[in-house]
Amino acid sequence: MRKLPNETRSETLDRVPHRKCILTGESSPAEQLVRLALGPDNQVAPDIREKAPGRGAWIGVDRTALENAHARGQLKAALARAFKDGKLDIPDDLAEQVERGLERATLDRLGLEARGGSLLTGSEKIANAARQGDIVLLLHAADAGQDGSGKLDQAWRVGSDREGDKLRGVILPVDRQGLSVALGRQNVVHIGITDKRAAGRVSHMLNRWRHFIGSGGADDEVPRKVA
Structure with a gap:
């Protein structure tokens, strides 16, 4: 061909x-x-x-x-x-169509991972899993509080044996309302992904979306702990 x-x-x-x-x-x-x-x-x-x-x-x-x-x-x-x-x-409005499409694809991907059981919500559940080293990817809503996000970031670093490192969750270009609708759950502020393949699929979608809208640079991509 x-x-x-x-x-x-x-x-x-x-x-x-x-x-x-x-x-x-x-x-x-x-x-x-x-x-x-x-x-x-x-x-x-x-x-x-x-x-x-x-x-x-x-x-x-x-x-x-x-x-x-x-x-x-x-x-x-x-x-x-x-x-x-x-x-x-x-x-x-081609650029707007692209942005809406990337947003929809990313949120749909998160919804699929939630239904597949590889996604955690709720600060306490995420913190416990993070400290046990079970979180592969950590995400925060755009309107998440800095204090709550910082505590989960620290728990993730502890569980990943990366204390003192710059490892932190990614701030999503969508607020808690948008995440709650996408996942079909109430008050989704933070997301922890526990499966490496699921994290890779989400990373793929999210990095394209964030790059297109100019959210984060080359040094601020979604962490890819999926090897």
Whole structure:
């Protein structure tokens, strides 16, 4: 099967698929980029879950860069090259669609992990599990109190034998109300994930979302204690 130019797969030594951002030309692991798909009506739309059929184009920039590229016509030119078609319908709110899609995918992922039993809520439960070394990933709602978050961070460091380290939970770009709705539970302020594979799945979704909205830099990614 012939490979499409903008979806050429280059693989590192550990065989992680890479994709090239159509705006920067930089190649990165596919899990760090967002796929854009072209519908039958020639409308460009985000394909967050990477399931849309046909040709795709990949972007690895944040929201501000995407909006600037759209306003300057650079996005249309790059997409025209990627899709081999200049007759494209790019919605004005494409960046907003991408952000909403990444948020929905992340919250849906958390909901699935909650139903699968690999996710804890409630400060006391999380603290106990953290001190026992059972927490793989710790998350805090955007409106969580610093005192409560700090105590759980410390319990996580103790249980991970990393006292004195900078290990801390990640502040999510969503408040407790949003988390409570996503998980179908009341007053979800903190989340502890106890399964390594579940933590990896959540990390993947969350890092893409946070990168796109500019929440945290390269040194502030979701901790990946999933090896």
